[in-house]
Amino acid sequence: MTVLEAKNLSYEYSVGTPFQVTAIKNINLTVEKGEMLAIIGHTGSGKSTLIQHFNALFQPTEGQIFLNGKDINESKESAHAARFKVGLCFQYPEYQLFESTVYKDIAFGPSNMGLSDAEIDARVRRAAAFTGIRDDMLEKSPFDLSGGEKRRVAIAGVMAMEPEVLIMDEPAAGLDPRGRKTILELIKNYRETTGSTVIIVSHSMEDVASVADRIVVLNKGTVALSGSVDEVFSHADELVEMGLNIPQITKIFAELKKSGYDLNTSVYTSEQAKNEILRYLQKGGNA
Amino acid sequence: MIKDITLGQYFPGDSFIHKLDPRFKLIFTVFVLVEIFLCKNFLSLGLIFLFSIACGLISKISFKVIMKGLKMIYLLIFFTSALQIFYNKTGTPIEIFGGKITTGGIFTAIFMAVRIISLIFVSSLLTYTTSPTALTDGLERLLSPLKKLHIPVDTLAMMMTIALRFIPTLIEEIYKIMNAQKARGADLENGNIIKRAKALVPIFIPLFVNSFRRAYELAFAMECRCYNGSNRRTRMKKMHTGWRDIVALCVVLLILAAIILLNHFFGAVI
Numbered sequence: 001m002t003v004l005e006a007k008n009l010s011y012e013y014s015v016g017t018p019f020q021v022t023a024i025k026n027i028n029l030t031v032e033k034g035e036m037l038a039i040i041g042h043t044g045s046g047k048s049t050l051i052q053h054f055n056a057l058f059q060p061t062e063g064q065i066f067l068n069g070k071d072i073n074e075s076k077e078s079a080h081a082a083r084f085k086v087g088l089c090f091q092y093p094e095y096q097l098f099e100s101t102v103y104k105d106i107a108f109g110p111s112n113m114g115l116s117d118a119e120i121d122a123r124v125r126r127a128a129a130f131t132g133i134r135d136d137m138l139e140k141s142p143f144d145l146s147g148g149e150k151r152r153v154a155i156a157g158v159m160a161m162e163p164e165v166l167i168m169d170e171p172a173a174g175l176d177p178r179g180r181k182t183i184l185e186l187i188k189n190y191r192e193t194t195g196s197t198v199i200i201v202s203h204s205m206e207d208v209a210s211v212a213d214r215i216v217v218l219n220k221g222t223v224a225l226s227g228s229v230d231e232v233f234s235h236a237d238e239l240v241e242m243g244l245n246i247p248q249i250t251k252i253f254a255e256l257k258k259s260g261y262d263l264n265t266s267v268y269t270s271e272q273a274k275n276e277i278l279r280y281l282q283k284g285g286n287a
Numbered sequence: 288m289i290k291d292i293t294l295g296q297y298f299p300g301d302s303f304i305h306k307l308d309p310r311f312k313l314i315f316t317v318f319v320l321v322e323i324f325l326c327k328n329f330l331s332l333g334l335i336f337l338f339s340i341a342c343g344l345i346s347k348i349s350f351k352v353i354m355k356g357l358k359m360i361y362l363l364i365f366f367t368s369a370l371q372i373f374y375n376k377t378g379t380p381i382e383i384f385g386g387k388i389t390t391g392g393i394f395t396a397i398f399m400a401v402r403i404i405s406l407i408f409v410s411s412l413l414t415y416t417t418s419p420t421a422l423t424d425g426l427e428r429l430l431s432p433l434k435k436l437h438i439p440v441d442t443l444a445m446m447m448t449i450a451l452r453f454i455p456t457l458i459e460e461i462y463k464i465m466n467a468q469k470a471r472g473a474d475l476e477n478g479n480i481i482k483r484a485k486a487l488v489p490i491f492i493p494l495f496v497n498s499f500r501r502a503y504e505l506a507f508a509m510e511c512r513c514y515n516g517s518n519r520r521t522r523m524k525k526m527h528t529g530w531r532d533i534v535a536l537c538v539v540l541l542i543l544a545a546i547i548l549l550n551h552f553f554g555a556v557i
Protein backbone atom coordinates (compact mmCIF):
# COMPACT_ATOMS: atom_id res chain seq x y z
CA MET A 1 0.00 0.00 0.00
CA THR A 2 1.24 3.46 -0.86
CA VAL A 3 1.59 5.89 2.05
CA LEU A 4 3.20 8.87 0.38
CA GLU A 5 3.17 9.86 -3.22
CA ALA A 6 4.79 12.79 -5.01
CA LYS A 7 3.32 13.71 -8.38
CA ASN A 8 5.17 15.93 -10.85
CA LEU A 9 6.67 17.80 -7.95
CA SER A 10 8.70 20.93 -8.65
CA TYR A 11 10.02 23.60 -6.31
CA GLU A 12 11.78 26.89 -6.93
CA TYR A 13 13.53 29.02 -4.33
CA SER A 14 13.46 32.83 -4.29
CA VAL A 15 10.91 33.14 -7.10
CA GLY A 16 11.02 36.58 -8.70
CA THR A 17 14.54 37.52 -7.58
CA PRO A 18 17.87 37.20 -9.35
CA PHE A 19 18.60 34.24 -7.06
CA GLN A 20 15.77 32.06 -8.33
CA VAL A 21 16.80 28.39 -8.53
CA THR A 22 14.90 25.27 -9.40
CA ALA A 23 15.77 22.89 -6.56
CA ILE A 24 13.67 19.94 -7.71
CA LYS A 25 11.77 19.41 -10.91
CA ASN A 26 9.11 16.98 -11.96
CA ILE A 27 9.67 14.38 -9.28
CA ASN A 28 7.45 11.30 -9.23
CA LEU A 29 7.90 9.01 -6.29
CA THR A 30 5.93 6.59 -4.13
CA VAL A 31 6.66 5.35 -0.64
CA GLU A 32 5.16 2.01 0.39
CA LYS A 33 3.84 1.33 3.86
CA GLY A 34 6.42 -0.22 6.16
CA GLU A 35 9.39 0.10 3.85
CA MET A 36 12.73 1.70 4.54
CA LEU A 37 13.38 3.98 1.61
CA ALA A 38 16.71 5.69 1.13
CA ILE A 39 16.94 8.95 -0.79
CA ILE A 40 20.48 9.42 -1.97
CA GLY A 41 22.11 12.28 -3.80
CA HIS A 42 25.11 14.54 -3.94
CA THR A 43 24.99 17.73 -1.84
CA GLY A 44 22.64 20.19 -3.53
CA SER A 45 20.73 17.52 -5.43
CA GLY A 46 17.48 18.59 -3.77
CA LYS A 47 17.03 15.93 -1.07
CA SER A 48 16.24 18.29 1.78
CA THR A 49 13.93 20.35 -0.42
CA LEU A 50 12.04 17.24 -1.48
CA ILE A 51 11.43 15.85 1.99
CA GLN A 52 10.18 19.17 3.36
CA HIS A 53 7.25 18.75 0.99
CA PHE A 54 6.27 15.48 2.62
CA ASN A 55 5.02 17.18 5.81
CA ALA A 56 3.72 20.30 4.05
CA LEU A 57 6.45 22.64 5.29
CA PHE A 58 6.96 23.62 1.66
CA GLN A 59 4.16 24.11 -0.81
CA PRO A 60 5.19 22.83 -4.22
CA THR A 61 5.61 25.31 -7.05
CA GLU A 62 4.04 22.62 -9.19
CA GLY A 63 2.65 19.17 -8.52
CA GLN A 64 1.06 17.46 -5.54
CA ILE A 65 1.81 15.32 -2.51
CA PHE A 66 -0.58 12.60 -1.44
CA LEU A 67 -0.62 11.14 2.05
CA ASN A 68 -2.77 8.02 2.23
CA GLY A 69 -4.38 9.10 -1.03
CA LYS A 70 -5.26 12.65 0.10
CA ASP A 71 -3.62 15.82 -1.15
CA ILE A 72 -1.89 17.25 1.94
CA ASN A 73 -2.04 20.84 0.70
CA GLU A 74 -5.78 20.67 0.23
CA SER A 75 -6.49 22.79 3.31
CA LYS A 76 -4.69 24.39 6.24
CA GLU A 77 -5.94 21.58 8.49
CA SER A 78 -4.68 18.78 6.27
CA ALA A 79 -1.29 20.49 6.07
CA HIS A 80 -1.14 20.84 9.84
CA ALA A 81 -2.22 17.23 10.35
CA ALA A 82 0.57 16.09 8.02
CA ARG A 83 3.14 17.49 10.47
CA PHE A 84 2.22 14.79 12.97
CA LYS A 85 1.65 11.94 10.52
CA VAL A 86 4.95 12.55 8.82
CA GLY A 87 7.71 13.14 11.36
CA LEU A 88 10.64 15.02 9.91
CA CYS A 89 13.99 15.10 11.62
CA PHE A 90 16.21 17.76 10.07
CA GLN A 91 19.89 17.59 9.35
CA TYR A 92 21.95 18.46 12.45
CA PRO A 93 18.79 18.34 14.62
CA GLU A 94 20.86 18.93 17.76
CA TYR A 95 20.98 22.64 16.90
CA GLN A 96 17.23 22.91 17.45
CA LEU A 97 17.11 21.80 21.08
CA PHE A 98 15.80 24.53 23.34
CA GLU A 99 14.11 23.22 26.50
CA SER A 100 15.58 23.24 29.99
CA THR A 101 15.59 19.46 30.27
CA VAL A 102 15.94 16.58 27.87
CA TYR A 103 12.55 15.26 28.98
CA LYS A 104 10.77 18.52 28.14
CA ASP A 105 12.48 18.76 24.79
CA ILE A 106 11.39 15.28 23.75
CA ALA A 107 7.88 16.09 25.02
CA PHE A 108 7.61 19.23 22.85
CA GLY A 109 6.22 17.40 19.81
CA PRO A 110 3.73 15.17 21.65
CA SER A 111 2.43 18.09 23.74
CA ASN A 112 1.82 20.09 20.56
CA MET A 113 -0.37 17.19 19.48
CA GLY A 114 -2.63 17.86 22.46
CA LEU A 115 -2.17 14.43 24.05
CA SER A 116 -2.87 13.65 27.71
CA ASP A 117 0.01 13.93 30.18
CA ALA A 118 0.06 10.19 30.72
CA GLU A 119 0.29 9.53 26.99
CA ILE A 120 3.03 12.16 26.58
CA ASP A 121 5.00 10.55 29.40
CA ALA A 122 4.65 7.10 27.86
CA ARG A 123 5.78 8.36 24.47
CA VAL A 124 8.76 10.25 25.85
CA ARG A 125 9.93 7.12 27.66
CA ARG A 126 9.43 4.88 24.64
CA ALA A 127 11.33 7.32 22.40
CA ALA A 128 14.10 7.61 25.00
CA ALA A 129 14.39 3.84 25.09
CA PHE A 130 14.66 3.61 21.29
CA THR A 131 17.44 6.16 21.21
CA GLY A 132 19.32 4.79 24.20
CA ILE A 133 18.73 7.80 26.44
CA ARG A 134 19.11 6.71 30.05
CA ASP A 135 16.65 7.83 32.70
CA ASP A 136 19.21 9.96 34.51
CA MET A 137 19.80 11.90 31.28
CA LEU A 138 16.15 12.92 31.03
CA GLU A 139 16.50 15.53 33.75
CA LYS A 140 19.71 17.03 32.42
CA SER A 141 19.92 20.16 30.30
CA PRO A 142 20.26 19.18 26.64
CA PHE A 143 23.05 21.73 26.30
CA ASP A 144 25.23 19.76 28.74
CA LEU A 145 25.27 16.61 26.61
CA SER A 146 27.86 15.44 24.10
CA GLY A 147 27.28 15.91 20.38
CA GLY A 148 26.15 12.35 19.78
CA GLU A 149 23.83 12.42 22.79
CA LYS A 150 22.26 15.69 21.65
CA ARG A 151 21.65 14.15 18.26
CA ARG A 152 19.87 11.21 19.87
CA VAL A 153 17.72 13.51 22.02
CA ALA A 154 16.67 15.44 18.92
CA ILE A 155 15.83 12.23 17.09
CA ALA A 156 13.82 11.06 20.09
CA GLY A 157 11.90 14.34 19.93
CA VAL A 158 10.60 13.38 16.50
CA MET A 159 10.12 9.69 17.26
CA ALA A 160 8.01 10.62 20.30
CA MET A 161 5.33 11.93 17.95
CA GLU A 162 5.06 8.33 16.76
CA PRO A 163 4.49 9.35 13.16
CA GLU A 164 3.29 6.99 10.44
CA VAL A 165 6.26 7.99 8.35
CA LEU A 166 9.57 8.96 9.90
CA ILE A 167 11.94 10.97 7.72
CA MET A 168 15.53 11.46 8.77
CA ASP A 169 17.65 14.00 6.88
CA GLU A 170 21.29 12.94 6.97
CA PRO A 171 20.98 11.41 10.44
CA ALA A 172 24.60 10.29 10.53
CA ALA A 173 26.17 13.47 9.14
CA GLY A 174 29.14 14.81 11.02
CA LEU A 175 29.50 11.86 13.41
CA ASP A 176 32.48 9.58 13.88
CA PRO A 177 32.22 6.01 12.53
CA ARG A 178 30.97 4.62 15.83
CA GLY A 179 28.39 7.38 16.19
CA ARG A 180 27.17 6.74 12.65
CA LYS A 181 26.82 3.07 13.35
CA THR A 182 24.87 3.71 16.56
CA ILE A 183 22.45 6.06 14.82
CA LEU A 184 21.87 3.70 11.89
CA GLU A 185 21.37 0.79 14.27
CA LEU A 186 18.77 2.67 16.27
CA ILE A 187 16.86 3.67 13.17
CA LYS A 188 16.88 0.04 12.02
CA ASN A 189 15.76 -1.08 15.44
CA TYR A 190 13.00 1.54 15.54
CA ARG A 191 11.67 0.34 12.21
CA GLU A 192 11.76 -3.33 13.12
CA THR A 193 10.00 -2.74 16.44
CA THR A 194 7.32 -0.30 15.33
CA GLY A 195 6.89 -1.40 11.73
CA SER A 196 6.66 2.27 10.66
CA THR A 197 7.65 3.58 7.30
CA VAL A 198 11.08 5.19 7.35
CA ILE A 199 12.72 7.45 4.80
CA ILE A 200 16.40 7.99 5.31
CA VAL A 201 18.20 10.73 3.42
CA SER A 202 21.91 10.52 2.86
CA HIS A 203 24.74 11.34 0.51
CA SER A 204 26.62 8.26 1.64
CA MET A 205 25.90 4.95 -0.07
CA GLU A 206 27.89 3.16 2.56
CA ASP A 207 25.51 4.30 5.29
CA VAL A 208 22.26 3.23 3.68
CA ALA A 209 23.30 0.14 1.73
CA SER A 210 22.89 -2.21 4.66
CA VAL A 211 19.62 -0.78 6.02
CA ALA A 212 17.49 0.31 3.05
CA ASP A 213 14.95 -1.81 1.15
CA ARG A 214 14.86 0.53 -1.77
CA ILE A 215 16.92 3.45 -3.00
CA VAL A 216 15.93 6.55 -4.95
CA VAL A 217 18.85 8.48 -6.38
CA LEU A 218 18.41 12.20 -6.92
CA ASN A 219 20.65 14.10 -9.29
CA LYS A 220 20.33 17.84 -9.97
CA GLY A 221 16.76 17.87 -8.70
CA THR A 222 15.42 14.90 -10.64
CA VAL A 223 15.11 11.17 -9.96
CA ALA A 224 18.07 9.60 -11.71
CA LEU A 225 17.74 5.98 -10.56
CA SER A 226 15.45 4.00 -8.34
CA GLY A 227 15.09 0.40 -7.32
CA SER A 228 16.46 -2.18 -4.91
CA VAL A 229 19.92 -1.72 -3.46
CA ASP A 230 21.38 -4.27 -5.91
CA GLU A 231 19.70 -2.70 -8.90
CA VAL A 232 20.95 0.75 -8.04
CA PHE A 233 24.48 -0.42 -7.28
CA SER A 234 24.67 -2.20 -10.63
CA HIS A 235 24.83 1.29 -12.16
CA ALA A 236 28.16 1.98 -10.48
CA ASP A 237 29.57 4.11 -13.30
CA GLU A 238 26.56 6.41 -13.42
CA LEU A 239 26.64 6.78 -9.64
CA VAL A 240 30.26 7.82 -9.71
CA GLU A 241 29.43 10.33 -12.43
CA MET A 242 26.79 11.85 -10.14
CA GLY A 243 29.43 12.32 -7.46
CA LEU A 244 28.26 9.30 -5.45
CA ASN A 245 30.22 6.29 -4.50
CA ILE A 246 29.42 2.65 -4.00
CA PRO A 247 30.92 1.15 -0.82
CA GLN A 248 34.62 0.25 -0.97
CA ILE A 249 33.90 -3.35 -0.18
CA THR A 250 31.41 -3.63 -3.05
CA LYS A 251 34.00 -2.20 -5.41
CA ILE A 252 36.52 -4.82 -4.30
CA PHE A 253 34.04 -7.62 -4.90
CA ALA A 254 33.19 -6.25 -8.33
CA GLU A 255 36.89 -6.22 -9.19
CA LEU A 256 37.35 -9.76 -7.82
CA LYS A 257 34.49 -10.95 -9.96
CA LYS A 258 36.01 -9.31 -13.01
CA SER A 259 39.25 -11.17 -12.40
CA GLY A 260 37.41 -14.47 -12.50
CA TYR A 261 36.28 -15.31 -8.97
CA ASP A 262 32.70 -16.49 -8.88
CA LEU A 263 31.56 -14.22 -6.05
CA ASN A 264 28.22 -12.62 -5.34
CA THR A 265 28.75 -8.88 -5.75
CA SER A 266 25.83 -7.64 -3.62
CA VAL A 267 28.08 -7.21 -0.62
CA TYR A 268 27.89 -3.91 1.27
CA THR A 269 29.39 -4.53 4.72
CA SER A 270 32.50 -6.24 5.98
CA GLU A 271 30.24 -8.77 7.72
CA GLN A 272 28.60 -9.75 4.44
CA ALA A 273 32.02 -9.82 2.82
CA LYS A 274 33.34 -12.27 5.39
CA ASN A 275 30.37 -14.57 4.91
CA GLU A 276 30.62 -14.44 1.15
CA ILE A 277 34.33 -15.27 1.19
CA LEU A 278 33.74 -18.13 3.62
CA ARG A 279 30.94 -19.45 1.42
CA TYR A 280 33.19 -19.24 -1.60
CA LEU A 281 36.07 -21.03 0.14
CA GLN A 282 33.83 -23.78 1.54
CA LYS A 283 32.41 -24.37 -1.92
CA GLY A 284 35.98 -25.24 -2.82
CA GLY A 285 36.91 -22.21 -4.82
CA ASN A 286 40.65 -21.70 -5.03
CA ALA A 287 41.96 -18.53 -3.42
CA MET B 288 8.13 38.05 5.89
CA ILE B 289 11.85 38.06 6.54
CA LYS B 290 12.33 36.66 3.05
CA ASP B 291 11.22 39.96 1.54
CA ILE B 292 13.93 42.05 3.15
CA THR B 293 16.22 42.91 0.31
CA LEU B 294 17.45 46.14 1.87
CA GLY B 295 21.12 45.70 2.62
CA GLN B 296 21.47 42.75 0.29
CA TYR B 297 24.14 42.62 -2.38
CA PHE B 298 23.46 41.64 -5.98
CA PRO B 299 26.70 40.82 -7.77
CA GLY B 300 27.16 42.33 -11.22
CA ASP B 301 29.63 44.12 -13.43
CA SER B 302 27.87 47.35 -14.31
CA PHE B 303 29.42 50.81 -14.29
CA ILE B 304 28.05 51.33 -10.79
CA HIS B 305 29.30 48.00 -9.51
CA LYS B 306 32.77 48.87 -10.71
CA LEU B 307 33.06 52.24 -8.95
CA ASP B 308 35.65 52.47 -6.21
CA PRO B 309 33.74 51.76 -2.98
CA ARG B 310 35.27 54.75 -1.25
CA PHE B 311 34.04 57.06 -3.96
CA LYS B 312 30.72 55.29 -4.15
CA LEU B 313 30.19 56.01 -0.46
CA ILE B 314 31.10 59.67 -0.91
CA PHE B 315 28.86 59.94 -3.98
CA THR B 316 25.95 58.41 -2.16
CA VAL B 317 26.26 60.83 0.74
CA PHE B 318 26.64 63.62 -1.79
CA VAL B 319 23.48 62.64 -3.67
CA LEU B 320 21.55 62.25 -0.41
CA VAL B 321 22.52 65.80 0.52
CA GLU B 322 21.52 66.95 -2.95
CA ILE B 323 18.10 65.39 -2.46
CA PHE B 324 17.66 67.46 0.68
CA LEU B 325 18.80 70.59 -1.09
CA CYS B 326 16.00 70.36 -3.67
CA LYS B 327 13.40 73.02 -3.14
CA ASN B 328 11.07 72.62 -6.10
CA PHE B 329 9.72 69.98 -8.42
CA LEU B 330 12.21 70.75 -11.18
CA SER B 331 15.27 70.08 -9.06
CA LEU B 332 13.66 67.14 -7.31
CA GLY B 333 12.53 65.75 -10.67
CA LEU B 334 16.07 66.00 -11.94
CA ILE B 335 17.50 64.03 -9.04
CA PHE B 336 14.68 61.52 -9.21
CA LEU B 337 15.43 60.89 -12.87
CA PHE B 338 19.08 60.63 -11.97
CA SER B 339 18.35 57.90 -9.37
CA ILE B 340 16.22 56.02 -11.91
CA ALA B 341 19.05 56.30 -14.42
CA CYS B 342 21.49 54.88 -11.85
CA GLY B 343 19.06 52.02 -11.27
CA LEU B 344 18.97 51.31 -14.99
CA ILE B 345 22.75 51.45 -15.30
CA SER B 346 23.19 49.06 -12.37
CA LYS B 347 21.03 46.49 -14.25
CA ILE B 348 19.30 45.49 -11.02
CA SER B 349 15.69 44.72 -11.80
CA PHE B 350 13.24 47.35 -10.63
CA LYS B 351 10.99 44.63 -9.29
CA VAL B 352 13.71 43.76 -6.78
CA ILE B 353 14.27 47.37 -5.78
CA MET B 354 10.55 47.97 -5.34
CA LYS B 355 10.31 44.85 -3.19
CA GLY B 356 12.93 46.35 -0.90
CA LEU B 357 10.79 49.48 -0.67
CA LYS B 358 7.80 47.49 0.53
CA MET B 359 8.54 48.15 4.18
CA ILE B 360 8.83 51.86 3.52
CA TYR B 361 5.47 52.32 1.76
CA LEU B 362 3.73 52.84 5.06
CA LEU B 363 6.23 55.50 6.10
CA ILE B 364 5.78 57.28 2.78
CA PHE B 365 2.04 57.08 3.09
CA PHE B 366 1.93 58.55 6.59
CA THR B 367 4.41 61.33 5.90
CA SER B 368 2.43 62.36 2.83
CA ALA B 369 -0.90 62.10 4.62
CA LEU B 370 0.36 64.33 7.42
CA GLN B 371 1.45 66.94 4.91
CA ILE B 372 -1.98 66.97 3.31
CA PHE B 373 -3.68 67.65 6.62
CA TYR B 374 -1.23 70.05 8.19
CA ASN B 375 -0.17 72.20 5.30
CA LYS B 376 -2.81 74.88 4.75
CA THR B 377 -1.15 77.02 2.10
CA GLY B 378 -2.41 77.46 -1.47
CA THR B 379 -5.94 77.20 -2.80
CA PRO B 380 -8.37 75.26 -0.63
CA ILE B 381 -10.21 72.31 -2.21
CA GLU B 382 -13.06 70.41 -0.64
CA ILE B 383 -12.92 66.60 -0.72
CA PHE B 384 -15.12 64.16 1.19
CA GLY B 385 -16.43 67.01 3.31
CA GLY B 386 -12.92 67.92 4.53
CA LYS B 387 -10.80 70.87 3.48
CA ILE B 388 -7.38 70.31 1.99
CA THR B 389 -5.24 72.69 0.00
CA THR B 390 -3.23 72.52 -3.20
CA GLY B 391 -0.20 73.46 -1.13
CA GLY B 392 -0.83 70.40 1.02
CA ILE B 393 -1.09 68.13 -1.98
CA PHE B 394 2.07 69.50 -3.54
CA THR B 395 4.14 69.08 -0.38
CA ALA B 396 2.71 65.58 0.08
CA ILE B 397 3.83 64.56 -3.40
CA PHE B 398 7.12 66.33 -2.85
CA MET B 399 7.80 64.42 0.37
CA ALA B 400 6.84 61.11 -1.17
CA VAL B 401 9.18 61.58 -4.14
CA ARG B 402 11.94 62.73 -1.81
CA ILE B 403 11.68 59.68 0.46
CA ILE B 404 11.52 57.32 -2.50
CA SER B 405 14.63 58.90 -4.00
CA LEU B 406 16.47 58.70 -0.68
CA ILE B 407 15.70 55.01 -0.23
CA PHE B 408 16.36 54.26 -3.87
CA VAL B 409 19.83 55.82 -3.85
CA SER B 410 20.89 54.33 -0.54
CA SER B 411 19.68 50.85 -1.46
CA LEU B 412 21.55 51.08 -4.76
CA LEU B 413 24.72 51.52 -2.72
CA THR B 414 24.25 48.26 -0.83
CA TYR B 415 22.80 46.42 -3.84
CA THR B 416 25.88 47.13 -5.92
CA THR B 417 28.64 46.93 -3.31
CA SER B 418 29.60 43.78 -1.46
CA PRO B 419 29.48 44.19 2.33
CA THR B 420 33.21 43.62 2.53
CA ALA B 421 33.98 46.28 -0.04
CA LEU B 422 31.62 48.62 1.73
CA THR B 423 33.21 48.30 5.15
CA ASP B 424 36.66 48.36 3.58
CA GLY B 425 35.78 51.61 1.90
CA LEU B 426 34.34 53.02 5.09
CA GLU B 427 37.44 52.01 7.02
CA ARG B 428 39.67 53.83 4.54
CA LEU B 429 37.54 56.93 4.61
CA LEU B 430 37.57 57.00 8.39
CA SER B 431 41.22 56.04 8.78
CA PRO B 432 42.26 59.61 9.71
CA LEU B 433 40.31 59.03 12.95
CA LYS B 434 43.01 56.53 13.96
CA LYS B 435 45.09 59.54 14.90
CA LEU B 436 42.49 60.18 17.61
CA HIS B 437 42.99 56.59 18.85
CA ILE B 438 39.63 55.44 17.56
CA PRO B 439 40.08 51.74 16.61
CA VAL B 440 38.66 52.19 13.10
CA ASP B 441 39.98 48.89 11.74
CA THR B 442 38.57 46.85 14.61
CA LEU B 443 35.22 48.56 14.23
CA ALA B 444 35.29 47.89 10.50
CA MET B 445 36.10 44.23 11.13
CA MET B 446 33.17 44.01 13.52
CA MET B 447 30.91 45.54 10.94
CA THR B 448 32.16 43.22 8.19
CA ILE B 449 31.51 40.20 10.36
CA ALA B 450 28.08 41.45 11.40
CA LEU B 451 27.06 42.10 7.80
CA ARG B 452 28.51 38.79 6.70
CA PHE B 453 26.37 36.91 9.20
CA ILE B 454 23.01 38.56 8.52
CA PRO B 455 22.11 36.18 5.65
CA THR B 456 23.42 33.24 7.68
CA LEU B 457 21.20 34.21 10.58
CA ILE B 458 18.15 34.64 8.38
CA GLU B 459 18.76 31.22 6.84
CA GLU B 460 19.21 29.77 10.31
CA ILE B 461 15.96 31.30 11.57
CA TYR B 462 14.20 29.62 8.69
CA LYS B 463 15.76 26.26 9.41
CA ILE B 464 14.89 26.40 13.10
CA MET B 465 11.36 27.60 12.37
CA ASN B 466 10.82 24.70 10.00
CA ALA B 467 12.31 22.23 12.44
CA GLN B 468 9.99 23.39 15.22
CA LYS B 469 7.02 23.47 12.87
CA ALA B 470 7.86 19.89 11.99
CA ARG B 471 7.33 19.14 15.68
CA GLY B 472 3.96 20.83 15.54
CA ALA B 473 4.92 24.30 16.78
CA ASP B 474 2.18 26.71 15.80
CA LEU B 475 3.68 30.06 14.88
CA GLU B 476 0.79 31.59 13.01
CA ASN B 477 -2.26 31.25 15.23
CA GLY B 478 -3.31 32.40 18.67
CA ASN B 479 -3.22 35.65 20.61
CA ILE B 480 -0.16 37.78 21.24
CA ILE B 481 0.95 35.93 24.37
CA LYS B 482 0.68 32.58 22.67
CA ARG B 483 2.62 33.83 19.71
CA ALA B 484 5.31 35.38 21.88
CA LYS B 485 5.65 32.05 23.67
CA ALA B 486 5.95 30.29 20.32
CA LEU B 487 9.09 32.32 19.66
CA VAL B 488 10.97 30.75 22.56
CA PRO B 489 11.74 27.49 20.70
CA ILE B 490 13.14 29.59 17.86
CA PHE B 491 15.18 32.21 19.64
CA ILE B 492 16.86 30.00 22.24
CA PRO B 493 18.51 27.77 19.63
CA LEU B 494 19.29 30.85 17.55
CA PHE B 495 21.18 32.52 20.42
CA VAL B 496 22.91 29.34 21.48
CA ASN B 497 24.07 28.71 17.91
CA SER B 498 25.16 32.31 17.43
CA PHE B 499 27.38 32.22 20.50
CA ARG B 500 28.84 28.90 19.42
CA ARG B 501 29.54 30.34 15.99
CA ALA B 502 31.07 33.49 17.46
CA TYR B 503 33.48 31.40 19.57
CA GLU B 504 34.40 29.23 16.62
CA LEU B 505 35.01 32.27 14.45
CA ALA B 506 37.10 33.95 17.14
CA PHE B 507 39.24 30.82 17.54
CA ALA B 508 39.62 30.46 13.79
CA MET B 509 40.72 34.08 13.50
CA GLU B 510 43.19 33.74 16.34
CA CYS B 511 44.60 30.59 14.78
CA ARG B 512 45.32 32.67 11.73
CA CYS B 513 47.04 35.22 13.96
CA TYR B 514 44.44 37.96 13.82
CA ASN B 515 45.06 40.37 16.64
CA GLY B 516 43.38 43.53 15.47
CA SER B 517 46.65 45.38 15.00
CA ASN B 518 46.95 48.17 12.49
CA ARG B 519 49.71 46.37 10.64
CA ARG B 520 47.26 44.47 8.46
CA THR B 521 47.69 44.76 4.71
CA ARG B 522 44.96 44.20 2.14
CA MET B 523 44.31 41.42 -0.25
CA LYS B 524 42.24 43.57 -2.57
CA LYS B 525 43.54 46.97 -3.52
CA MET B 526 41.02 49.63 -4.38
CA HIS B 527 41.52 51.39 -7.66
CA THR B 528 40.31 54.80 -8.60
CA GLY B 529 39.68 54.97 -12.34
CA TRP B 530 38.05 56.92 -15.12
CA ARG B 531 34.61 55.75 -13.92
CA ASP B 532 35.04 57.54 -10.62
CA ILE B 533 36.05 60.74 -12.33
CA VAL B 534 33.07 60.55 -14.69
CA ALA B 535 30.75 59.93 -11.74
CA LEU B 536 32.30 62.79 -9.80
CA CYS B 537 31.66 65.16 -12.71
CA VAL B 538 28.05 63.98 -12.97
CA VAL B 539 27.25 64.52 -9.28
CA LEU B 540 28.92 67.93 -9.35
CA LEU B 541 26.96 68.93 -12.45
CA ILE B 542 23.76 67.86 -10.76
CA LEU B 543 24.66 69.93 -7.71
CA ALA B 544 25.14 72.97 -9.92
CA ALA B 545 21.86 72.29 -11.72
CA ILE B 546 19.99 71.97 -8.45
CA ILE B 547 21.35 75.22 -7.11
CA LEU B 548 20.40 77.00 -10.35
CA LEU B 549 16.92 75.45 -10.48
CA ASN B 550 16.32 76.31 -6.83
CA HIS B 551 17.45 79.84 -7.47
CA PHE B 552 15.46 80.59 -10.62
CA PHE B 553 12.20 78.81 -9.89
CA GLY B 554 9.87 79.09 -6.90
CA ALA B 555 10.20 76.83 -3.89
CA VAL B 556 7.56 74.28 -2.93
CA ILE B 557 8.89 73.84 0.57
Ligand SMILES: Nc1ncnc2c1ncn2[C@@H]1O[C@H](COP(=O)(O)OP(=O)(O)O)[C@@H](O)[C@H]1O
Nearest residue numbers: 013021023041042043044045046047048049050
Ligand atom coordinates in the same frame (compact mmCIF):
# COMPACT_ATOMS: atom_id res chain seq x y z
N1 LIG C 1 16.89 28.47 1.29
C1 LIG C 1 17.33 28.35 0.03
N2 LIG C 1 17.32 29.40 -0.81
C2 LIG C 1 17.75 29.28 -2.07
N3 LIG C 1 18.21 28.15 -2.62
C3 LIG C 1 18.27 27.06 -1.84
C4 LIG C 1 17.83 27.10 -0.48
N4 LIG C 1 17.99 25.85 0.05
C5 LIG C 1 18.49 25.10 -0.93
N5 LIG C 1 18.67 25.80 -2.06
C6 LIG C 1 19.17 25.29 -3.36
O1 LIG C 1 18.37 24.21 -3.77
C7 LIG C 1 19.15 23.15 -4.26
C8 LIG C 1 18.85 21.89 -3.49
O2 LIG C 1 19.24 22.05 -2.15
P1 LIG C 1 18.95 20.98 -1.01
O3 LIG C 1 17.54 20.53 -1.13
O4 LIG C 1 19.37 21.57 0.28
O5 LIG C 1 19.92 19.80 -1.43
P2 LIG C 1 20.52 18.59 -0.57
O6 LIG C 1 19.71 18.46 0.66
O7 LIG C 1 20.41 17.43 -1.49
O8 LIG C 1 21.94 18.94 -0.29
C9 LIG C 1 20.59 23.60 -4.17
O9 LIG C 1 20.98 24.04 -5.44
C10 LIG C 1 20.56 24.73 -3.19
O10 LIG C 1 21.54 25.68 -3.54
Ligand SMILES: [Mg+2]
Nearest residue numbers: 047048091169
Ligand atom coordinates in the same frame (compact mmCIF):
# COMPACT_ATOMS: atom_id res chain seq x y z
MG1 LIG D 1 20.37 18.56 2.68
